[in-house]
Amino acid sequence: MDQPQQSEETGGSTEPHGRARPPLRIGMVGYAFMGAAHSQGWRTAGHVFDLPLRPVLAAICGRDADAVRAAADRHGWASAETDWRALIARDDIDLVDICTPGDSHAEIALAALAAGKHVLCEKPLANTVEEASMMAAAAEEAHARGRLAMVGFNYRRLPATALARRMVAEGRLGTLRHVRVTYLQDWLADPQFPLTWRLRKEHAGSGALGDLGAxxxxxxxYLVGEPLAGVSALTETFVRERPLPVGATSGLAAVSSAGTGTVTVDDAALFTGRFPSGALASFEATRYATGRKNALRLELNGERGSLAFDLERLNELWFHDATEPSTHAGFRRILVTEPDHPYLDAWWPPGHGLGYEHTFVHQARDLVHAVAEGRRPEPSFADGLQVQRVLAAVEESAEKNSVYTPIAV
Incomplete structure (x- = not known):
């Protein structure tokens, strides 16, 4: 692919055929795992897709000056800040990308929208329904001023799941009856794993429920095309005390003399749900599934067929067409690498698969188009609020040990 050339007159980018692309200047808060993934997306999107705006990695922000400067150098950011308020106040930032723990999402997003910036916020949108509601309301007000907000549910951007959504919307499965989704990891199975921020409710909001369940x-x-109507849930915390990280003796509640701290979130969540159309759903999210590293699996069963997907084989979608004669019907593999599959017209020849990191490239691509076209991006903050309502209903059901908890709208 031809590389864009710099245009001194516009500050944008000029393609070989002469089309100028105005810059979209990104400021990102957070530089750890998600910060690296988002950096990859912003850095790559304009080199793969023909974008109407050129993403510019203007500034990255983190509290540790040395660490954030190192992250800026490693990931290609032009400058570094140690105060997110200073980043938001900069005139050379058009969009604020929030990759911090959940307890800071609302404050940063609300300030960024008020300052006239577009916002991308990692999932889950917030730690509480109240925070998410404020964010969704602020996003709605900002939209009237031409500013957009999106929540980062990157698994929507897998070509296989996007194809599954298209097939469901086209009626290939007919009326849906069952939805089964599991997300299994094992990184907490060792009881000596230290007490990180993800294990404290005041920082993470919840445990496997918010981290994986969201x-x-x-x-x-997204696949069904409608929100859940209610849930019935169980949650469990298997290891309730964990050793503190080296040097971490302050800022944590309930620190024992043995150098351990209390885990205040769930380790696993198991719940069922019902969609307004009548389809039944089951969900499992755990960080204790020994041997499972990042096993997100789903299956949808409808009157006309079924779809199945496994993140560990993310370029494949399995489809059963129940309208075929039983003599040769059965699940068949769709290798999702064709140029007419979602996102793939800009990538490699058929059969050359993509990976996890490409979901963030696609996320950046979709948001850039939304900003350029002035249309609401998906998933919106309203979508993030809906997910937060489901998470809250799961927690309520588990706490009350109730049979069924309706989701308030």
Whole structure:
């Protein structure tokens, strides 16, 4: 692919055929795992897709000056900040990308929208329904001023799941009856794993429920095309005390003399749900599934057929057409690498698969188009609020040990 050339007159980018592309200047808050993934997306999107705006990695922000400067150098950011408020106040930032723990999402997003910036916020949108509601309301007000907000549910951007959504919308499965989604990891199976921020409710909001469950809830609602109506849930915390990280003795509640701290979130969540159309759903999210590293699996069963997907084989979608004669019907593999599959017209020849990191490239691509066209991006903050309502209903059901908890709208 031809590389864009710099245009001194516009500050944008000029393609070989002369079309100028105005810059979209990104400021990102956070530089760890998600910060690296988002950096990859912003850095790559304009080199793969023909974008109407050129993403510019203007500034990255983190509290540790040395660490954030190193991250800026490693990931290609032009400058570094140690105060997110200073980043938001900069005139050379058009969009703020929030990759911090959940307890800071609302404050940063609300300030960025008020300052006239577009916003991308990692999932889950917030730690509480109240925070998510404020964010969704602020996003709606900002939209009237031409500013957009999107939540980062990257698994929507897999070509296989996007194809699954298209097939469901086209009626290939007919009326849906069952939705099954599991997200299994094992990184907490060792009881000596230290007490990180992800294990404290005041920082993470919840445990496997928000970390993994948010993904599967959003993915299920996205594929079905409607929100869940209610849930019935169980949650469990298997290891309730964990050793403190080296040097971490302050800022944590309930620190024992043995150098351990209390885990205040769930380790696993198991719940069932019902969609307004009548389809039944089951969900499992855990960080204790020994041997499972990042196993997100789903299956949808309808009157006319079924779809199945496994993130560990992310370029494949399995489809059963129940309208075929039984003599040769059965699940067949769709290798999702064709140029007419979602996102793939800009990538490699058929059969050359993509990976996890490409979901963030596609996320950046979709948001750039939304900004350029002035249309609401998906998933919106309203979508993030809906997921937060489901997570809250799961927690309420588990706490009350109730049979069924309706989701308030």
């Amino acid at each position: 993904h599967v809830v959003d993915l299920a609602q």
